[in-house]
Amino acid sequence: MAPVRTTGAIVVAAISISMAVLSYIVSSKKKKNKKFRNGLIDAIGNTPLIRINSLSDATGCEILGKCEFLNPGGSVKDRVAVKIIEEALESGKLTRGGVVTEGSAGSTAISLAIVAPAYGCKCHVVIPDDAAIEKSQILESLGATVERVRPVSITHRDHFVNIARRRALEANEVASKHRKSVQMNGKPLEQTIDYTTGEEKQSSALPHNCKGGFFADQFENLANYRAHYEGTGPEIWEQTGGSLDAFVAAAGTGGTVAGVSRFLQEKNPNIKCFLIDPPGSGLFNKVTRGVMYTREEAEGRRLKNPFDTITEGIGINRLTQNFMMAKLDGAFRGTDLEAVEMSRVLLKNDGLFLGSSSAMNCVGAVRVAQSIGPGHTIVTILCDSGMRHLSMFLLQFYTEDSKLFPSHMVASFELLLILGKCEFLNPGGSVKDRVAVKIIEEALESGKLTRGGVVTEGSAGSTAISLAIVAPAYGCKCHVVIPDDAAIEKSQILESLGATVERVRPVSITHRDHFVNIARRRALEANEVASKHRKSDQMNGKPLEQTIDYTTDEEKQSSALPHNCKGGFFADQFENLANYRAHYEGTGPEIWEQTGGSLDAFVAAAGTGGTVAGVSRFLQEKNSNIKCFLIDPPGSGLFNKVTRGVMYTREEAEGRRLKNPFDTITEGIGINRLTQNFMMAKLDGAFRGTDLEAVEMSRVLLKNDGLFLGSSSAMNCVGAVRVAQSIGPGHTIVTILCDSGMRHLSKFCNAEYLSQHGLTPKATGLEFLGIR
Helix, strand or coil, X not given: CCCCECCCCCEEEECCCCEEEEECCCCCHHHCCCCEECHHHHCCCCCCEEECHHHHHHHCCEEEEEEHHHCCCCECHHHHHHHHHHHHHHHCCCCCCCEEEEECCCHHHHHHHHHHHHHCCEEEEEXXXXXXXXXXXXXXXXXXXXXXXXXXXXXXXXXXXXHHHHHHHHHHHHHHHHHHHHHHHCCCCCCCCCCCCCCCCCCCCCCCCCCCEEECCCCCCCHHHHHHHHHHHHHHHHHCCCCCCEEEECCCCCHHHHHHHHHHXXXXXXXXXXXXXXXXXXXXXXXXXXXXXXXXXXXXXCCCCCCCCCCCCXXXXXXXXXXXXXXXXXXXXXXXXXXXXXXXXHHHHHCCCECHHHHHHHHHHHHHHHHHCCCCEEEEEECEXXXXXXXXXXXXXXXXXXXXXXXXXXXXXXXXXEEEEEHHHCCCCECHHHHXXXXXXXXXXXXXXXXXXXXXXXXXXXXXXXXXXXXXXXXXXXXXXXXXXXXXXXXXXXHHCCCEEEEECCCCCCCCCCHHHHHHHHHHHHHHHHHHHHHHHHHHCCCCCCCCCCCCCCCCCCCCCCCCCCCEEEXXXXXXXXXXXXXXXXXXXXXXXHCCCCCCEEEXXXXXXXXXXXXXXXHHHHCCCCEEEEEECCCCCHHHHHHHCCCCCHHHCHHHCCCCCCCCCCCCCCCCCCCCCHHHCCCCEEEECCHHHHHHHHHHHHHHHCCCECHHHHHHHHHHHHHHHHHCCCCEEEEEECEEHHHCCCCCCCHHHHHHCCCCCCCCCXXXXXXX
């Protein structure tokens, strides 16, 4: 069998100003000699196929998961969005400036909202109001207009799909009136869409000045099926070398299971293809019995939500044009509880943080393994991650690579390439995945950490999330101390991942209650308790019944370390040089290989300093002519240190300040002390960036490149432009896209929050950086 990836994709993305995206070298023969892909669109697909170790070991089968959550938009629906829009543009049903409408439970809508701007289009989404609230938040942050409506039968005129179809018609009517008005008097008719009729009053509106509408119609549009027949299926065949015995997946629109099953069975009719169906869906009966439902149960006779399940985007009580293309050998029924349990098992044992449909697909894979027996290879789809399911699937039941694309936005920079390494496509969603793995592996090798022990860390979020995901894969637990001014969704993600979390007030690093210092103490406390247990065992063979009491004369903590932990280890991302080594041994060499050594400059911000240190030192050791720079946010002292050799005046020294040393909305970057990691950096200069520049940059990249980035990524891109302005055209500059905007919805990507801080973005291009 062909090699199967056992780690997530590492991709590089390229940014405007002839922005482009590099990528890791995919296994596809078609792309074997290509070190970068043409833009965000070309970054979609060719996702890794990984062995799901826990399920494979338990069943005796090779159970492989296609990591569709590593697509730029975070789900399998990226493929569908691209195919639908491209076919619509080719046919003339959609034009640049038009609006794509869709009725979607979330992921297709998010993919359309990300992909549409790359084609010069807008997006309007109608979504049922029982879908996870974070999906609406993401859509609005992506610039789509959103309607939340009550769930009703597909036969009802106000089903979300039917409303979306009407919105496209309304947009076409308005566009037609505008065109006629222009033809008559050269002056466009000033008109907006009025949703208020005798039967309905909508609070949302289609995007203004749209040049017609196109209803994506993911359920019936066979572009959905073709996306998988021409893409996903062939990729699976190539990645397995054709050596697979079965494929299984759930169905919502039916496009995935249809496209993949038909392709695989045309290649080899001996490959068995199955459906896994959630509660209330009629597809199981249709596949196994030929009848979808009794007359009384027909969806046309039911006006309420036809089934009640916490899984999203799968299960349906009608036959779609896409599903009818499927070639299936059988079906299995899965339950909500099985999906929930599966998600927790995969998180604990494999470090896979998956959403409801992905978990149900894995239930299906086990069912197939039980049915056909050990010694077989089974493939399923890991549709999306758990990041979009925090409010329902991961809370309600919770107990416990890239790419080069040209942009003509700035003519004077046509000969300049700014490349971004897409670290947000790591399995844990950020650059910190590398650091977490390196820290834990070195600790285990040295004996400072043992299986069953707890890893503690003080982190503003991303390192903590990566540790929480990675630790279980090494049989360890995770306890995180986080400042209470960090975006709340980071705490929510951590808790959903099973980490114990303490939120504390921000104070100076010299204060004993700085979040990093508290995390250090927690590791010591865990070691003390573990030592007492060991001594007790040695004395009488019976472990001491003891828990950690955080209440002292000076503090009272509401959180607790995981029980029964076998000692503690303080990750210490700021001072632990495993951080630096992760980038010196990994990120730096990847950038060198992906650019073929043809780069002129590297720039990044610093928090712990590990990334900028590891990458800069590696690159300059390979070629001392490569210039490496720092971009520093407001209030941080590193800019002064690099440019003037002095970090701050005596009065400004952090040791004399007990309050938060700076005020910026960027997270995870900027610091007022020198860390062991940062001191390893080899830098040629530094630039200062502002909060507003970062906000404006994030909106420009979203609008023009479909890149939905977080605050540190946006600041890095500001730095890339600053370097470009400094060294001039004809050069290649690389930066890091640390994480996506998914973790910044409450602050950096929240319009109300930005308005309160005077940071409302207004730019249409890069004029905020002096480029017109």
